[in-house]
């Protein structure tokens with residue numbers, strides 16, 4: 001059975017600057033000069049896709065996402081109708097539906113939500129135009145306290161079975177996983193990892209900024225299960241307390257280390 005995680009564009013937009021840094025770092029390694037066709041897979045609420053349109057003003061740019069609420073936010077951000085926003089699940093999406101071969105495919109902070117994504121990368125690379133580029137970025141932080149505490153507290157909740165199943169998200173690869181895969185597909189590959197030390201909430205406006213961060217992303221599959229306030233509190237209260245201990249406030253703000261995995265492939269034919 002396919003489950004769909006709900007997305008809240010305004011909660012996701014709260015740490016826009018921190019979330020755009022890995023996208024910028026990814027795209028800076030994509031060497032396309034004047035691509036005609038650029039696709040952003042898992043475009044979310046759109047600000048990053050619009051950066052692609054700014055970088056390549058001559059390109060046709062398409063943003064694909066499965067969440068109608070994210071696409072609605074993206075459309076309202078795109079005042080000049082610069083991007084074609086398309087609703088599709090990446091597991092079903094056919095690059096041929098674009099009507100032309102893409103020169104650049106970018107996917108950032110998305111494939112961790114897509115079961116079997118390693119099997120999708122091959123057809124995407126095959127679909128690239130000659131001299132095309134594919135850039136992908138996934139979080140590599142599933143063993144960080146933000147996520148291990150989530151699993152630990154879920155395991156002690158009265159609905160432990162459902163909660164732990166909801167947190168069983170598709171695993172992501174290491175840099176070498178993507179490097180080997182993309183080399184096998186005939187590409188020149190640049191793969192790496194970066195741990196960002198995000199400084200959250202330097203102005204001390206938010207009691208628990210790490211909770212606010214994960215509430216917009218990794219915690220959503222669990223939050224979607226709670227209809228009852230007591231049920232929700234039985235998870236969120238101990239989780240919030242554990243996060244506050246794991247990520248104490250410093251004089252600069254709350255330091256939130258975040259590891260990410262990157263790979264950029266260039267298909268030269």
Ligand SMILES: C[S@@+](CC[C@H](N)C(=O)[O-])C[C@H]1O[C@@H](n2cnc3c(N)ncnc32)[C@H](O)[C@@H]1O
Pocket residue numbers: 007019023041042043044045048064065066067070088089090091107108109110113114217
């Ligand atoms: C964390 S957001 C990333 C948004 C943007 N790429 C960024 O870097 O900020 C993940 C996005 O992936 C989308 N997504 C998750 N699973 C998907 C799937 N199977 N098909 C299409 N989009 C999916 C979600 O709807 C969400 O908008």
